Amino acid sequence: MSTLSSIQKEITSSLAIKLGLSTRESLIEAKFILEYVLKRTYAQLYSDRSIILLKEEELYIRNIIKQRLQKKPLGYILKEWDFYGETFLINSDVLIPRQDTELLIDLIFKEYKKETQINICDLGTGSGIIGITLARRFKNSQIMLTDTSKEALIIAQENINKFKLKNAKTLYSNWYSEFPEVEFDLIVSNPPYIDIDDPFLKKDNLQYEPEKALFSGNHGYADIEIIVNNARDYLKEGGQLMIEHGYNQSNLVKLIFENAKFLSIKQHLDINSKIRVTSGLV
Secondary structure, eight states, rough: OOHHHHHHHHHHHHHHHHHHHOOHHHHHHHHHHHHHHHHHHHHHHHHHOOOOOOOHHHHHHHHHHHTTTTOOOOOOOOOTEEEETTTOOOOTTSSSOOGHHHHHHHHHHHHHOOTTOOOOEEETTTTSSHHHHHHHHHHTSSEEEEESHHHHHHHHHHHHTTTTTTSSEEEEOOOTTOOOOOOOOEEEEEOOOOOOTOOGGSSSGGGGGGGTBBBBBHHEEEEHHHHHHHHHHGEEEEEEEEEOOOOOOHHHHHHHHHHHTOOEEEEEEEEEEEEEEEEEEO
16 A cells, blocks of 8 residues: 555656656646545645555556556546646547646736626637636626537537536537627637647657647648638627737738738737737727
């Protein structure tokens, strides 16, 4: 039998040595694993480091580590991941939520009052993290979550059900192809924007994530161009389009917005002082 303290040390050591994770990354993953298996918050676990694990708990943890050491992302092993302070259901049909995308949420929360009544579209929703986070915040607004992957929409609907939302719904659509006759106040999207030749692809865990949610043609700009060039047809006067993109794509994305005649174009920095979001008004 292992103690909580000893199993944590074993997890962090294995991840650091065999996967090359930093000490911080190893500790974070160990935290997620222990919280998930033991069904307690880390604060509760930290208060008693001498806890003795049950045999089945220890076996469960070791099975998770075995999969992780095969470079399978932890989110796909646990089938859930945290985003903006909440836990979302995920699987390999959708991208694992990334902290980078929280910038979109921060910007929208800052710009729109909580009580606002607007129509919002989360274009290419994946697991639904953006649209659902907005639906939970703006309870008087209506949010439509769209995707071209029916498998992704199943996960998005499961997350809608998990949070018992009445103001969010899903729509199967290849970008705007199946849109109803409705105009939005805000369209937000985290589209595929990675070029197949991008050096980021060398990171091992990307092999597990859905390619069509990651890669885009025309050096990573094809889907961004479709979204921006057609958005005006689905935005109200004064409506806004907000897109996440790659750290090195800001100049061309701004040009795409300008060519599509957007007004008040703004580009927004992440915590690393990289432009990761571009927005514009019609």
